[in-house]
Amino acid sequence: MGNSLPAMGGIRRKFMAKNLRGTVSGADLLEKEQEEKVIEWDTLFRRNWDIYAEFYLGIGLKPYQREALHEIGTSDVFFWRAGRGGAKSFITALAAICKLMLYPNCWIVVTASTIDQANKIVEDKILSELVKKLSPYLLYLYEKQWLVITKPQDGYKIENTLNNSVLRVLAPVESSRGVRSNFTIYDEVAIMKKASIDQIFDGMLYPRQPVFLNNNPEYVNNPRWLEESKAIYLTSSKYKYQWWYGLWKECVKGWFDDKKTVFNVFASDFFDNIDNGLKTWGDYRRAKKTTEEFAFRMEYLNEAIGENESAYFTxxxxxxxxxxxxxxxxxxxxxxxxxTVPYNPLKSxxxxxxxxxxxxxxxxxxxxxxxxxxxxxxxxxxxxxxxxxxxxxxxxxxxxxxxxxxxxxxxxxxxxxxxxxxxxxxxxxxxxxxxxxxxxxxxxxxxxxxxxxxxxxxxxxxxxxxxxxxxxxxxxxxxxxxxxxxxxxxxxxxxxxxxxxxxxxxxxxxxxxxxxxxxxxxxxxxxxxxxxxxxxxxxxxxxxxxxxxxxxxxxxxxxxxxxxxxxxxxxxxxxxxxxxxxxxxxxxxxxxxxxxxxxxxxxxxxxxxxxxxxxxxxxxx
Incomplete structure (x- = not known):
């Protein structure tokens, strides 16, 4: 992709000129033909976040990243297990931006085991990479303050002032209760407490409320137009006895046989990183020599560690x-x-x-x-x-x-x-x-x-x-x-x-x-x-x-x-x-x-x- 802004700049400028904060009715601003084109493009992008990221935002993707981003966009529940350096946080941050840009009045929540870990998605991935480095369009919005990034408290907040969508970073604490979310990202979910997810974040998920559902009787109570909320789980592999592995198996099972909820699972290891030029064989050899065996198998080979079937100990x-x-x-x-012997606890x-x-x-x-x-x-x-x-x-x-x-x-x-x-x-x-x-x-x-x-x-x-x-x-x-x-x-x-x-x-x-x-x-x-x-x-x-x-x-x-x-x-x-x-x-x-x-x-x-x-x-x- 080139560095020029997308060809839809004329339509976008009309949006910006009016400083629209909701859904455009289309009748007074756009001709019928233009409105149909907008609907066609918008439908294409909403069904293919990978195309939107590359064609519209100008961000080049590796083949496996393109596939992962596409599946996030089409999933109700998405679980990505990836070894170290697999760019799962980067792609998920990009997915959050796609949601923020394509869906008006959308509420997005990012969380992790600590607020600092969750903030890194905004600091390191969205602001430093996507906005300031990779996407001229996002940088343009940021400079014009149509994409506003603030840190009012401990967690970051991103507001798209053109469509009234908001992304929040929340800590897994009681004070986070009461916030609504249509799209929740759990970073390094394996080290999060299950009780925090069950009691605080699962209850946040709520279908997006587009303006047209309230203004047009034709669409009200029609289940076709009700959007499912999304839950995105990211982690490197840990031990099988931990709770996350049961969630992973449920997602795999749902991918095979659930007919109502769209589950997707994705996995990548260090060899995928090497194959895509993100890591080298030198990195692999160095990690294998300096990393403890269990940690290497989990963090680099993406292996969930458990005992064999005939094991006596767990x-x-x-x-x-x-x-x-x-x-x-x-x-x-x-x-x-x-x-001058070193201190050791006295024998009782x-x-x-x-x-x-x-x-x-x-x-x-x-x-x-x-x-x-x-x-x-x-x-x-x-x-x-x-x-x-x-x-x-x-x-x-x-x-x-x-x-x-x-x-x-x-x-x-x-x-x-x-x-x-x-x-x-x-x-x-x-x-x-x-x-x-x-x-x-x-x-x-x-x-x-x-x-x-x-x-x-x-x-x-x-x-x-x-x-x-x-x-x-x-x-x-x-x-x-x-x-x-x-x-x-x-x-x-x-x-x-x-x-x-x-x-x-x-x-x-x-x-x-x-x-x-x-x-x-x-x-x-x-x-x-x-x-x-x-x-x-x-x-x-x-x-x-x-x-x-x-x-x-x-x-x-x-x-x-x-x-x-x-x-x-x-x-x-x-x-x-x-x-x-x-x-x-x-x-x-x-x-x-x-x-x-x-x-x-x-x-x-x-x-x-x-x-x-x-x-x-x-x-x-």
């Missing part, structure tokens, strides 16, 4: 319990020696702390074609007493090179003292017994000196816990193999079996369903807190990596868990990882969680025995 069980903002921060040796009297471990060795391979589990996983988990149960907090996760067994043992020793742990729960399968021998030996720390307890560790003296996960003959064997006569009794060695693992996995799922296991927040959210607090700018790259590591491990734990496939045999569950997958983190957590339940049961029994019994009192006179 993403919802984990994501809804990622509430811990601050991980435990292990002190460095220098910080211990100089007594009714708190128990566990170190949960799943060992890996250099020769540990899961089978032909499977990925070697080359990292020992160490989890710090605190148990917080809540009336009659322990709430489990996964405070810290660390990996250690599987070929360095001695280094892993020494690191666990450090964490035991730094974390003020009560028990070490470790998996004795696949070489764990050799590790036990190392634990029982005294060890002088080469750097901490006097600030170090050199005693070895041995099997816990809490027989009730140990006997639940190890047979009696092994318990005696563990005691006999202890080297240090003053070893600290804190190890709960878990010897897995099909029966025990069945109990462990069921207990893990039970606690997750109760919402009783809390995890660290997403790495992305943690990074935002670092930036907001200013700590990010004080960190070296190494410090930043160390700070993010436990949050990264938490995301890996969740991926391991939801990818496990459940198989049932004789009422026992067996979980297996996919090809090239691992389950080290979830195994360590599950064993620790089971021991937490045993401790919880003991505490409840002790509390029951300590309760006041009036019948047991003997009065002495």
């Amino acid at each position: 993403i919802q069980q984990f994501k809804e319990n990622q509430t811990l903002e601050k991980a435990f921060v292990p002190p460095t040796n220098i910080e211990v020696i100089t007594q 009297e009714d708190e128990v702390r566990l170190i949960c471990v799943d060992y890996a060795f250099a020769n540990t391979v899961k089978g032909a074609g499977r990925k070697a589990n080359d990292n020992t996983i160490i989890i710090c988990m605190s148990l917080h007493w809540k009336e009659n149960h322990f709430e489990r907090h996964v405070d810290y996760i660390q990996g250690w090179e599987g070929s360095d067994s001695t280094g892993a043992v020494n690191r666990i020793r450090e964490l035991y003292w730094d974390y003020q742990a009560d028990y070490i729960v470790d998996d004795q399968q696949s070489g764990g017994e050799v590790i036990y021998n190392l634990f029982t030996q005294p060890w002088e720390h080469p750097e901490r000196g006097r600030a170090w307890n050199s005693h070895g560790f041995t099997i816990s003296d809490k027989t009730e816990y140990v006997s639940a996960v190890a047979i009696d003959s092994k318990i005696e064997d563990y005691k006999m193999r202890t080297v240090d006569p003053h070893a600290i009794p804190c190890i709960v060695p878990v010897k897995g079996s099909s029966t025990l693992n069945d109990i462990v996995w069921k207990e893990m799922r039970r606690q997750l369903e109760y919402g009783n296991v809390k995890f660290l927040i997403d790495t992305k959210d943690f990074e935002e807190t670092l930036v907001d607090s200013g700590e990010y700018f004080k960190m070296t790259s190494e410090q930043y990596g160390i700070a993010c590591a436990p949050y990264n491990h938490t995301e890996e734990l969740i991926k391991e868990a939801v990818n496990l496939k459940a198989e049932f045999k004789q009422d026992k569950v067996r979980l297996s990882e996919p090809l090239n997958g691992t389950k080290d983190r979830i195994v360590a957590l599950a064993y620790g969680n089971y021991i937490a339940t045993l401790i919880e049961n003991r505490w409840n029994k002790d509390l029951a025995q300590d309760e006041f019994d009036i019948d047991s009192i003997q009065l002495v006179w």
Whole structure:
């Protein structure tokens, strides 16, 4: 399209000269032939917003953008799922302008999870791009103040003074009630609260009231001329368990079989952006390397993340319990020696702390074609007493090179003292017994000196816990193999079996369903807190990596868990990882969680025995 104004300039100038604010009756201003031409053009444009945008507004579109804009114009409900950089906000902003220009007395509402997010559609897309950069016609209207953009309060307002149509940006708050809308745009609907949409915005939708319906008895009460309101939903993909996915499925279903309401759905991913010149393969490779896997699949590949059909755990069980903002921060040796250890929450009297471990060795391979589990996983988990149960907090996760067994043992020793742990729960399968021998030996720390307890560790003296996960003959064997006569009794060695693992996995799922296991927040959210607090700018790259590591491990734990496939045999569950997958983190957590339940049961029994019994009192006179 050229930059000249459209050929309909003569008619438009008559509109402008009279400063029309409603529908033109046509009889006194236009000849009959001109009126018919206006009706023909107007009908063409209203049925084809893509033609109006390119031919009249002078805005060039990519083929998929043209299709999306056309479908928005013909839909009652339109849902667009698009990966990052897919121009969905741009096209929807253009759709809002088409509605604003083509339909007199129209009310348009734009909303999002925050007012700032919704304002970006007006600031960045409508004003900066459509008006000031891409459309000479819109710029002309804006300069003549026939297209008026203001910000009376928190949200923008756009008025078309030629036809009395208005666009408003509204926040999802109670004060937005009472506004009417014929055309509502929900930006990033997946992160909006469903209650806000149901209670505030759905009730706004209202058919447009053209002037001719009031002035001409021929059209009154004729359903042919009643216009349906429009709802436009935009989002990048998120998790399947969230409410937006049910709305997406309903829209897809409506597209297939609804005969009364016009549903349309649209989807695009990063490859569409590359194909249309909006992104490059370099952008793709960079994003894949620097973005967490789940985030990459959702935001770039436009994949809604959920568990497989035979999954034992669900993403919802984990994501809804990622509430811990601050991980435990292990002190460095220098910080211990100089007594400048970082702040960590003090251990309370009714708190128990566990170190949960799943060992890996250099020769540990899961089978032909499977990925070697080359990292020992160490989890710090605190148990917080809540009336009659322990709430489990996964405070810290660390990996250690599987070929360095001695280094892993020494690191666990450090964490035991730094974390003020009560028990070490470790998996004795696949070489764990050799590790036990190392634990029982005294060890002088080469750097901490006097600030170090050199005693070895041995099997816990809490027989009730140990006997639940190890047979009696092994318990005696563990005691006999202890080297240090003053070893600290804190190890709960878990010897897995099909029966025990069945109990462990069921207990893990039970606690997750109760919402009783809390995890660290997403790495992305943690990074935002670092930036907001200013700590990010004080960190070296190494410090930043160390700070993010436990949050990264938490995301890996969740991926391991939801990818496990459940198989049932004789009422026992067996979980297996996919090809090239691992389950080290979830195994360590599950064993620790089971021991937490045993401790919880003991505490409840002790509390029951300590309760006041009036019948047991003997009065002495």
